[in-house]
Amino acid sequence: MTRRIALTVLALVTVLLLLAMVPLGWLLTEREQTSYRSTAQADTRAISAAAEEHLSDHKSDALTLRLLAQAQQRGDCAAVYGAHGAVLARTSCAGATTGTAGALVTATLADQMSRTEDAQGRLTVAEPIGDTEDAVGVAVLARSLDPLHDRIWAVWGWLALIAVAGLVAGTLVSVRLARWVGRPLHAVDQVAQRLGEGALEVRAETGSGPPEVRRLAATFNTMAARNEALVHGHRTVIADVSHQLRTPLAALRLRLDLLAGDVDGDAALELTGAQEEIARLSRLVDGLLAVARAESAVPLPRPVRVDEVVAERVAAWEPVADERQVALTAHCPDGLSTMLGEGDLEQVLDNLIANALEAVPAGGRVRIEGTSGPGSLGRRTIRLRVVDGGPGMTPRAREAAFRRFGNPEARGSGLGLAIVHRLVTANGGTARLEDTPGGGLTVLLELPAAGRD
Template sequence: MTRRIVWTLGVLTSVLLVLAVVPLAVLMTARERVAYRDNQRAATRVIAAAAEEHLSDGKPATAMRQELDAAARAGDCAAVYDASARLVASTPCTAAQGEEAAELVGRVLSGNEPEPPENEGRLLAAEPAGEVRRPAGAVVLARSAAPLDTRIAAIWGWSAAIGAAGLAASVLLSVRLARWVSRPLSTLDASARRLGEGALDERADVGAGPPEVRRLAATFNTMAARTEALVHGHRAVIADVSHQLRTPLAALRLRLDVLATGAEGDTAAELAAAQEEIARLSRLVDGLLAVARAEEATPRPTVVRVDKVVAERVAAWSPVAEEREVRLTASDGPALAVALGAGHLEQILDNLIANAVEAVAAGGSVTLDHRAAGHSARVLVRDDGPGMTAEAKAVAFRRFGNPAARGTGLGLAVVHRLVTANGGTAQLEDTPGGGLTVVLDLPLWPERGHERGAASLKSGRNRTAGP
């Protein structure tokens, strides 16, 4: 934003300066040329007046000679011609003589207005001596154009300096303005990013920037405070529900266990069914709490090695799979690092492997695979079980979306919430030959932040392992 504001104001200032300074410099240059010409013609008329007294009245050439000497001392070249265009007197400099001077004299003696030319860096001017219609002669004065060029160069130099100073001042002010506007926005952006990463106590600075930005920061702080209150309230509700439900369920299960010890016949069967329902209710409560925690998760991304986590979860679930006579394997894949919340990938894979092992019949197989897919890491969990219908897949990620599920029907809901909370996607596909494949696309960890992420992951693990 800073660069854009500076460029915009710089271009606008440049255009305004060009539109203001250039025409002014052109006007001043034209006026300087006119003033220089007028001054030269005035000096020529003075010599012409003295020459007329000599040419028309026959007076001595003393006055004319004095004016020619004064012109020579001033650095001008002058020449006096009679009515026949013959040279009568001149300064030592001969720049007022020659073909161009003769042409000027001819036009003056014929009563025409001459067009003053430039000869070897000198400007020529011609005036009649006497009446314009019947002049007694003509005077030609050649004056160096160097002073005029110097003044014109000074005009354009000062104009350029003023323009450069104005542009520099504009750039300086635009930089200050851009920083005044963009710095609070950058701070607000950083605060929003940290809030999105899970720092619920993050607040923006409301004392800097334009009033609109300050109001935006205040609104952000209000939103952040309400979000923090909602999340903390949600967490408190989850903790209360977890305690208030699990405690009576555990007590009820213990009582049923005591009653079942001495029960026989139909009573024992009924108590066993009640115990199964209590166990199912406990699993259901645990599943609902897991979904609630996943929904309110605000993860702080850390670097997670997909290949290592996949290998760890396969090793952890292998005994369960062997007990059910299911072959659980992991395909070789590249070493990929993804940006996920600490422990989320483990929880995702645990739910998927549990569902797959539960769905596959004895002798079946479950395979985990991972690979790079553009800017994402793709993780696939394949099984050769009964699969899902198109209708079941469409609602599988909802709570209790699959009524035919053997478990609580909440595992895929937990997976979906955790994956999307970390900026990834999850979808269900049919396995070639029969079965279900869960496809996860997880955001790769940026290489430039790999070391920092690894350090944060290590510190997080240390904190988790602590007392």
């Protein structure tokens, strides 16, 4: 936005300068041309008046010769023609006696009026001598146009310099204005991004920028404070309830275990069912507590060796897989590293492996695959796939699997994938579910790569 504001203001300044400078330049150019032409005509009339005193009144031609000498000193060419077109006096330069000047003299004598002509880089002025109805000769002055061109170039040069100075000033003002408006908005955007990533304590600065932006920052801070209070309250309730339920559940389970040795028959069967429900309820409470902790955690990413963590977790779960007669394998190239919070990858893999082993029947297979490659936004990512050959999920179940208790087909608490999704997205990654070719479910994780893999 800062660039757009600056470019818009700069374009407006440029248009205004063009609308002002171009007409002014043409006006000053015409003024210089008119002034130059008027000065040449005045000098020619002076020579014509002096020549009239000599030709008509038969006075001395000293004044005429002096004016011709002054004209030559200025760099002009001048000549005095008689009534029949013969040159009576002239300067040493022949600019006023060339073919162009001769034609101009003939036309002036015929029309009995002054004439001017621009040709070959010279301004030639012809002024009749004597009465306009009965001229006794013609005074001709030829003046170079170079001084006029120099003055015109100087005018346009100054205008261009003023325009450049205006553009520079407009650029500085537009950039300053754009930064004044854009920086606070950019700061609010960054704070909003951090808030979306889970840093609920962040607040936007309200002391800079236009009043509208300051009000926006204040409103955002109010919203962020309310969200923080709501989220913390929600997490606290879940954590407190989960924590408080664990103690009575453990005591109840212990009492049922003690009671199981004193009963038999149908009562023993009912007691066994109660123990299973207590165990399921305990897992549910533990899952809620894990979700609350995952949602309240703000990860501090650090490099994690994916291949080492995968090998470690596979080794830890192999006894469980062997007991259930499920083949648990992993293929992860050496050197793969990702940026995750401490312990997050272990928790993610534990939940995914536990779900996969629960879903795959005896004789089935669970494998973990790790690869590296380009991801979204042009950055490199680490891809982890946990592939199982179980019954899979329906499309409806996959859509809700990452929500707490969202999967109606879940065999356990329905919180494992919610924990996985929270931990992965909090670290800047993505998680999605796909069908395994041949049947089953594949969990695909994309994690930010650390360094160059």
